[in-house]
Amino acid sequence: xxxxxxxxxxxxxxxxxxxxxxxxxxxxxxxxxxxxxxxxxxxxxxxxxxxxxxxxxxxxxxxxxxxxxxxxxxxxxxxxxxxxxxxxxxxxxxxxxxxxxxxxxxxxxxxxxxxxxxxxxxxxxxxxxxxxxxxxxxxxxxxxxxxxxxxxxxxxxxxxxxxxxxxxxxxxxxxxxxxxxxxxxxxxxxxxxxxxxxxxxxxxxxxxxxxxxxxxxxxxxxxxxxxxxxxxxxxxxxxxxxxxxxxxxxxxxxxxxxxxxxxxxxxxxxxxxxxxxxxxxxxxxxxxxxxxxxx
Numbered sequence: 001x002x003x004x005x006x007x008x009x010x011x012x013x014x015x016x017x018x019x020x021x022x023x024x025x026x027x028x029x030x031x032x033x034x035x036x037x038x039x040x041x042x043x044x045x046x047x048x049x050x051x052x053x054x055x056x057x058x059x060x061x062x063x064x065x066x067x068x069x070x071x072x073x074x075x076x077x078x079x080x081x082x083x084x085x086x087x088x089x090x091x092x093x094x095x096x097x098x099x100x101x102x103x104x105x106x107x108x109x110x111x112x113x114x115x116x117x118x119x120x121x122x123x124x125x126x127x128x129x130x131x132x133x134x135x136x137x138x139x140x141x142x143x144x145x146x147x148x149x150x151x152x153x154x155x156x157x158x159x160x161x162x163x164x165x166x167x168x169x170x171x172x173x174x175x176x177x178x179x180x181x182x183x184x185x186x187x188x189x190x191x192x193x194x195x196x197x198x199x200x201x202x203x204x205x206x207x208x209x210x211x212x213x214x215x216x217x218x219x220x221x222x223x224x225x226x227x228x229x230x231x232x233x234x235x236x237x238x239x240x241x242x243x244x245x246x247x248x249x250x251x252x253x254x255x256x257x258x259x260x261x262x263x264x265x266x267x268x269x270x271x272x273x274x275x276x277x278x279x280x281x282x283x284x285x286x287x288x289x290x291x292x293x294x295x
Contacts, residue, residue: 004116006078007066010051013082013117014064016109017089020101025093031055031062033092037085040247045081047073079120084243086127091244102128132190164191227251228259232268232287235279 004012014034021030035053042048050067070078090101102124106114117124170186174196183191227249234240234248246256260277263269268283279287 004112005068006071006073006075007050007068009078009113009116009120010070010082011064011066012109012113013085014051014053016105016113017086018062019108020104021089021093023104024101029093033089034085037088037092037247041081041084041088041243044243045077045084047077048081075120079117079122082117082120083122083127084241087241088244088247090131091238091240092247100128101131227255228263229287231256231259232263232279232283235269235277236284236287 018030018034021033025033031053038048038051038053047070050070052065052067054063054065086102086105106124109117114124164183164185168185169183169191170188172181172183174181181194181196183194185191230249231245234245240248242253242256245251246253249256251259260269263283264277266282267280268286269277270280
């Protein structure tokens, strides 16, 4: 089977992601999300300037014209741009994206286009798995935030914030060299993905009597400006990559790195691997207390 040209691949992919995004939200929102994302990603993938999207007053929503110059771009770069576009659009539509966004995307694109995307070094199954983990973390953060707002964290109520118990766990698996351990139920479904570094740290701190920083003291000693606060709020509500954060906050990579560094020093964010961050309990408490004081 002949190789599909980049211009044809990108056109088919954009139409597929538009179809899925518009079903999940609306055609207008899909137009805006895809159009703005492509413009944002042009800074990193300059060949995206060859893509021109025009809105139409028809049911199709838009038309795509792609210059043949894009056909000379290396497939792996096309793949990176496609993966970045998937991640940013997925995060843009938020909770409406659902767990099976990638499954629907592959169905809409068809087998041949999906195969060509995979040939561009894009592991769509891995992206979907990461999105499943992100959904689980988002649901857990929502439960923690709700518990903090209602005071159940302070009152030490027996609310189960995990969504499962030890009786539910059938077995666990740790890959050699990895800092993560996966827990599975009896059907083989992943219940959780645990960060062993964080668990060991919590174990030592608890048994050594370490109590951590007082959230009121943190607020007194540090000033949270608009962008820092907005990033904390976004991280509480959703998981995102750097491209999405830069897009939503309208900041540069350097500005984002500075914000993350500042919040990490304040122990409101923590790295769970070399390029992944998450809110700490202090960060969650800060945001929920801040929101509670506003209401």
